[in-house]
Amino acid sequence: xxxxxxxxxxxxxxxxxxxxxxxxxxxxxxxxxxxxxxxxxxxxxxxxxxxxxxxxxxxxxxxxxxxxxxxxxxxxxxxxxxxxxxxxxxxxxxxxxxxxxxxxxxxxxxxxxxxxxxxxxxxxxxxxxxxxxxxxxxxxxxxxxxxxxxxxxxxxxxxxxxxxxxxxxxxxxxxxxxxxxxxxxxxxxxxxxxxxxxxxxxxxxxxxxxxxxxxxxxxxx
Amino acid sequence: xxxxxxxxxxxxxxxxxxxxxxxxxxxxxxxxxxxxxxxxxxxxxxxxxxxxxxxxxxxxxxxxxxxxxxxxxxxxxxxxxxxxxxxxxxxxxxxxxxxxxxxxxxxxxxxxxxxxxxxxxxxxxxxxxxxxxxxxxxxxxxxxxxxxxxxxxxxxxxxxxxxxxxxxxxxxxxxxxxxxxxxxxxxxxxxxxxxxxxxxxxxxxxxxxxxxxxxxxxxxx
Numbered sequence: 001x002x003x004x005x006x007x008x009x010x011x012x013x014x015x016x017x018x019x020x021x022x023x024x025x026x027x028x029x030x031x032x033x034x035x036x037x038x039x040x041x042x043x044x045x046x047x048x049x050x051x052x053x054x055x056x057x058x059x060x061x062x063x064x065x066x067x068x069x070x071x072x073x074x075x076x077x078x079x080x081x082x083x084x085x086x087x088x089x090x091x092x093x094x095x096x097x098x099x100x101x102x103x104x105x106x107x108x109x110x111x112x113x114x115x116x117x118x119x120x121x122x123x124x125x126x127x128x129x130x131x132x133x134x135x136x137x138x139x140x141x142x143x144x145x146x147x148x149x150x151x152x153x154x155x156x157x158x159x160x161x162x163x164x165x166x167x168x169x170x171x172x173x174x175x176x177x178x179x180x181x182x183x184x185x186x187x188x189x190x191x192x193x194x195x196x197x198x199x200x201x202x203x204x205x206x207x208x209x210x211x212x213x214x215x216x217x218x219x220x221x
Numbered sequence: 222x223x224x225x226x227x228x229x230x231x232x233x234x235x236x237x238x239x240x241x242x243x244x245x246x247x248x249x250x251x252x253x254x255x256x257x258x259x260x261x262x263x264x265x266x267x268x269x270x271x272x273x274x275x276x277x278x279x280x281x282x283x284x285x286x287x288x289x290x291x292x293x294x295x296x297x298x299x300x301x302x303x304x305x306x307x308x309x310x311x312x313x314x315x316x317x318x319x320x321x322x323x324x325x326x327x328x329x330x331x332x333x334x335x336x337x338x339x340x341x342x343x344x345x346x347x348x349x350x351x352x353x354x355x356x357x358x359x360x361x362x363x364x365x366x367x368x369x370x371x372x373x374x375x376x377x378x379x380x381x382x383x384x385x386x387x388x389x390x391x392x393x394x395x396x397x398x399x400x401x402x403x404x405x406x407x408x409x410x411x412x413x414x415x416x417x418x419x420x421x422x423x424x425x426x427x428x429x430x431x432x433x434x435x436x437x438x439x440x441x442x
Contacts, residue, residue: 054371054372054375055326055368055371055372066315067319067376069315069318069319069322070322070326071321071322071325071326071329072325073294073321073325073329074318074319074321074322074324074325075318077317077318077321078314078315078317078318078321081314081317081318082314093299093302093303094287094290094299096298096299096302097290097295097296097298097299097302098288098290098295100292100294100295100298100299101290101291101292101295101296103295104292104293104294104295105276105291105292107329108292108294108328108329108332108333109333110333111329111333112329112330112331112332112333112334113333113334113339118334121357121360122347125353125356125357126343126347126348126349126353127347127348128347132346132347135346136342136346139342147276150275150276151275151276154275155288
């Protein structure tokens with residue numbers, strides 16, 4: 001581990017959860033040495049990795065001698081408590097609640113339907129082929145983005161970003177989900193509020209540097 | 222709305238997300254007037270309810286003239302910030318991160334696989350009958366509980382509850398998931414750490430009063 005890094009991060013280039021943690025680290029000005037775990041080769045189930053992260057999940061963030069911290073939303077809250085500036089949450093009680101609610105709409109309600117273990121189950125027990133798996137992903141991503149669009153377009157707190165004019169945890173969650181949607185050729189024309197917010201995020205260095213296609217292991221563009 | 226209630230809570234007796242919010246309200250000594258939304262009659266999609274909660278999701282917590290707050294984990298964090306005692310999170314940074322990580326294991330990774338909209342999709346597009354839907358639920362609930370059992374049994378911070386000897390957000394999430402598992406006759410014999418923690422929770426008034434079968438609309442026992 002490089003002596004000037006704050007953390008080790010067990011990561012994969014493509015996963016939305018890792019994407020979220022990379023953006024948050026960049027925003028907070030924190031440095032992590034990444035350890036590449038190849039999900040396409042099921043390295044997360046190897047004895048070597050399980051010795052480091054017993055749950056076999058990535059991302060796993062390790063600070064000094066503390067046990068690995070898993071679950072992206074727990075990691076985001078941890079980074080927010082560890083380094084105050086710039087904040088990932090607004091300063092007022094109800095604003096914080098709104099940002100966490102939008103984040104949960106995206107991460108809790110949608111992402112868990114999309115991991116490899118669900119694909120495996122549906123292939124074995126639901127007769128899903130690649131086309132059916134594609135349709136399943138499109139269904140949940142599209143309905144999630146449409147639901148969020150209605151919310152953002154109707155609530156006065158929405159600004160240049162999901163909540164006001166500064167990026168928060170909600171924007172991090174949104175960008176990670178939109179990357180996945182765009183990989184499936186879902187466009188954002190019918191969700192213009194989201195499209196504009198994602199564009200504003202992409203213009204920020206912390207978001208741009210975290211783009212999955214710029215990470216180790218990604219296919220070259 | 223009764224003048225001495227702190228909130229209105231749009232709720233259904235059975236859902237895990239509502240269950241979590243009820244426990245947290247009880248722990249914090251807060252009172253909510255419940256508004257019953259019958260998911261079995263799809264009342265969450267009625268125009269009357271959508272006028273109150275545009276996303277059509279429950280639970281929705283309403284405080285005075287603020288917009289409805291949705292998403293159980295956002296509600297739990299909101300209640301924790303609003304009323305400090307008793308805390309739902311430990312006081313130390315890494316302890317708070319561990320509790321949020323355990324909570325997310327349960328709520329983020331598992332609950333979203335189980336709602337009615339997923340059942341509907343799998344029935345229409347995956348050929349699922351009742352037996353296949355039962356097997357699907359058992360698969361994700363069992364694997365989630367087994368994964369948490371390994372974690373709790375191996376980590377020194379586990380005590381009478383998921384984290385030390387006081388109940389936290391993690392126990393709230395665990396109890397809500399276990400209720401759902403037990404409704405499917407999944408027993409806890411192979412997850413003894415969880416079994417003991419759930420027993421300790423059930424002995425607390427805040428958890429006991431929040432039991433789904435004691436709520437309006439529940440089948441009589």
